[in-house]
Amino acid sequence: MLLTITTTTQPATDLGFLLHKNPGAVRTVDLSIGKAHVFYPEANDDRCTAALMLEVDPVALVRGRTGASGEGAVVDQYVNDRPYAASSFLSVAIVKLFGTALAGRSNDRPELAASAIPLEVRIAPLPCRGGETILRRLFEPLGYEVAAERHGLDAQFPEWGESAYFTVTLTATKRLAEMLNHVYVLVPVLDDEKHYWVGDDELEKLLRHGEGWLAAHPERDLIARRYLKHQRGLAREALERLTVGEGPDPDEAQETNDASEAAIERRLSLNEQRLRAVIAVLRGAGTKSVVDLGCGEGKLLRELIDDASFERVAGLEVSHRSLERARDRLMLDRMAPMKAARLTLWHGSLTYRDARLSGFDAATLVEVIEHLDPDRLGALERTVFEFARPGTVVVTTPNSEFNVRFETLPAGRFRHSDHRFEWTRAEFRAWAEQVARRFGYTVRFLPIGPEDAALGAPTQMGVFVRG
């Protein structure tokens, strides 16, 4: 991994004074993750380039799991790009080798350190999560001219497409310290490596190195969020061991997919309308106790728990991560005891019969059934309608006929890539009536969202009442 800093200030070799590194020598320091070298590929009065090269020790990376923040604490033992890609390791090396320059000081050229000089920074390879767009959104507002060359994954297999790695050139006239601080903060943000280890002092570091520019940056929220990314819990690691090599990370995929579904439906504020409609049905049925099956991050639960007429509220969710989010978002730890006593969250699955689900007045399945493979739907039907057997069951699911009205949704695609099916009104009706008949319920159907004369409403709702 290589960072080069080139200047054409006159004399260009003053860069050596600014960096406190002699252009005529190599300087090597030991880091906990390997070595860093500074040397000068070119050094003349017109143009001078300093190179910072990281030689990461791949074995130490895996074995030394004790590292402090940003150093040598890579959890993943699979072969990975950490030894080769620009990452928080680069920031660590900058502090170690260019610490004085980073602080804006120079013993020999203090006035130059305080002046803007023409600078060209080249980083290779820089992993950019979110691609060139994010790269530009991060550096252009700071006055850099950005040139980026994206690298393919493997020349043998061009069909595999592009990699996440860029060779990036940033050009600007700036104080050296300014530039170094930008690189210090933004390289790890672009890398956004999930294994990045966050210590208690990270926030303080971010504030220090972001002083004078971060607060005004249009992407400051993104920067802070990515920079301060939390480490993974043990539960997540356990799940990861089962899902690695079996497709995309399920939790990350879920977040992305949830977000894109929300984006597709946003114009209609469908989510809001769905929750309102479901609550109206529950109130209409005089529901005292309700279990939200597939409660996700608890959006419906939050509404339910704020209405004291729901004396007992429970949420069941299969994704451990979503359940943790629900706990956070509902602020369960800080909830008033009387209120908390009305709420229960359970980890569980709708394809397994669950004794805890018995005895509720109502159950809700809001945008849940379409996440099950059709051949597992039978298990859900029996779990809910035969065994849990609440008086009222509310089911909502997309109406696929309406999809053509979503401009951003390509034809034939589902709204969420984890959807295993999306039904027309006739399909949903056929399923619901058959379920109702088999288990002794009656069912009525209600539209949610603006109804199109020909296509129906974007969301369809079935309300099942036990006969």
Added chain:
Amino acid sequence: MADAKTFRFPELSLVVLLGASGSGKSTFARRHFKPTEVVSSDFCRGLVSDDESSMDASKDAFDVLHFIAGRRLARGKLTVIDATNVTREARAPLVALAREYHCLPVAIVLDMPEKVCLERNASRPDRDFGKHVVRNHIGALRRSRRSLQKEGFRHVFALESEEAVNAAVLIREKLWNDRRDDAGPFDLVGDVHGCFDELHALLGKLGYSVVRETADDGGLRFAVTPPPSSTGTRKAVFLGDLVDRGPKSPEVLRLVMDMCASGAALCVPGNHDVKLMRKLRGRDVQITHGLAESLAQMKREPAGFAARVTEFVDDLVSHFVLDGGNLVVAHAGMRETMQGRGSGKVREFALYGETTGETDEYGLPVRYEWAADYRGRAHVVYGHTPVPEPEWLNKTMCIDTGCVFGGKLTALRWPEKELVCVQAAATYYQPTKPFLPEGEVAPTLTAQQEHDDVLDLADVSGRRAVSTRLMNNVTLREENTHPALEVMSRFAASPKWLIYLPPTMSPPETSSREGHLEHPDEAFSYFRGQGVAKVVCQEKHMGSRAVLVVGRDANAVRRRFGVATGESGACVTRTGRRFFTDPAMETALINRVRAAADAAGLWTRFDTEWFALDAELMPWSAKAQELLRTQYAAVGAAATVGLGEAGHALAAAAQRGIDVAEILDRTTARADRARLYVESYGRYCWPVASVDDLRLAPFHLLATEGAVHVDRDHLWHLGVLDELVAAGGVLQPTRRLVVDLTDPASEAAGAAWWEELTGAGGEGMVVKPLDFVVRGPRQLAQPAVKCRGREYLRIIYGPDYDLPENLARLRKRGLSTKRSLALREFALGVEALERFVRKEPLRRVHECVFGVLALETEPVDPRL
């Protein structure tokens, strides 16, 4: 009155001692019961308050006492309550507790003279309460004695002097339903309902000889000789409802009563038998459901017969626990918590089962499906509700096949579990609701398969111990079952397909050879150390593990797997997901494998309609595309760019005369190794446009109907699979070499073969003992050890792994967790197959497969 009194009571009782303070209850309890059987209120006071005489701790102390007693009774343990228990309020919760756990409350009253109590208390420093306390106790006790029976104490024993107390003898008796010592063999017979001719024929079919004689009362008498058996005398067991509706109830009664009297049969009562008895005793019962027929037939019997019947039915025990506790028989079934217990509720359940309180469209009570929830260890065989065909459901079976309604009379032979039946000669009685299917019906799922559509969370969640044939109990921790539930629910194929998941595989001990992390020598010496003389080395294919279930056709799959989607097979990954996102690709692959099985004559050879294969499916990129893109190829791209850029910069610096030679050399060498790394994974990737681009290399024929082939050695497996592979196309053979571990030359040839395979770009080889299952000196031996090639390991450990300083550090790797997991997962996988082949309920199979998934969440170095 110092005569020795003998008290007899059931061995599972709640014994309540009654007596004033100082009456000697604790001393009495110590003499007759184990210390752990006695729960004393004083002790519980001490537990909650540190003071055994603290009266203000009474409420908490009794909560604890009731809790302990409840837990003990739930476990079937006799429990003695050592407290004064002189008031009705104190005793009522104890009687309720005994009822809750279906055991009898027994009262032992120590009604000692006041003087004795006072003297005893005077000698104890902690009992300095006034005389009035003892006096009040004794008063309350004496007032209570009259009402104890009414309160629910079935046995009341009273002792009124120190002499009587000292002389008392307590005898615990087995319950009448406890016939665990009787191992049969048995012939269990369903509801007869007066169908004497069919019963006679059935007994004949079962091998009983029935001789008609004339009884003393002038009626019939039967001398019955059971069929010869090598394992003990066979015995018929009648499951009740001998009478009503049918034409010859008295004859049936005579036959059964004679058989019971001679020891040729056991009988439990049915609701009809009891109702007839009550009518014969003059009770007011409704003459419905065929009772009128019985009464008319009884009128033709000689005097005294009715009395004999009444006595016989009255003496019948509600249910029996037989054959070491493996078999429970009762008329209407028996839930686990009631088995081997005696109470009114137990008897009620045995006679009528349980109803939900609702009635159906025919006005009949809706029965609660206790069998659907049954999780007990014992098999339960029962009758009561007519069914068209008897079927096992969760180890229970109803064998009432509606003979009197024109169905058939069924017997179940135990322990053979064979069904024997006789068709009804006529429809003797019209059923209120039809129980026989009308006309021909399409093949449907069995009751068990239908039930198995929904598994119960309680069968997989939390901390679990799964018992396996190969390893006894395999423990699963709660933190592992959680992620397994998530993956099973969100991503896995239907559990009905998941009859096996493969175990993880360990590498050999780390090699100390220069440049090597793994070498066959260590694999060979490991197996030699396990006492194995011969191993088979198998080429390790570099793809993704796949488990295939292939049915002969969709109907076969529906019959055997209960999958009614029209699919005729499935291909899943090591974590139970569908291998392909495109169902058409899966179908095409299954069809190819089925065609190969047709060509190889596999169906007839194994007399099977399905088989399961353990295999490797290539290319690697077919499944691992995501991993390749985000991990392996990404590393290659980053390394190529990063090292290339650094190389250019270093070369420029060198040109300027800066001394970077050492760094430059190192960087160039790293770039070379990055190239090797990219070449290495590239060998295992190729584009897949259709099924023809796939390669499937099967190496285990896991199971076929009736057999899990773990008793066959690996050469057998490969031999059978060679015939399958001969069909060519998608199927690919697994090259192999047998190595004799007692012959150095043979070992050297094995190592050379490995060099050859890996030198040509192969991943490496898998070394397996010839036998599928090998027990080593202490435990199971590893079923397989993988020995990976040097270039392949570059993908796993990174491009620079074989630098001497890196190898030296990488050699410090621990294998024990990986090996322990491999064994436990192997045991669970084999257990899953064996349970499936034994046709156990899906939850029992699923429990094992789920266990493999749970264990796979254990943290272990993924590079191993």
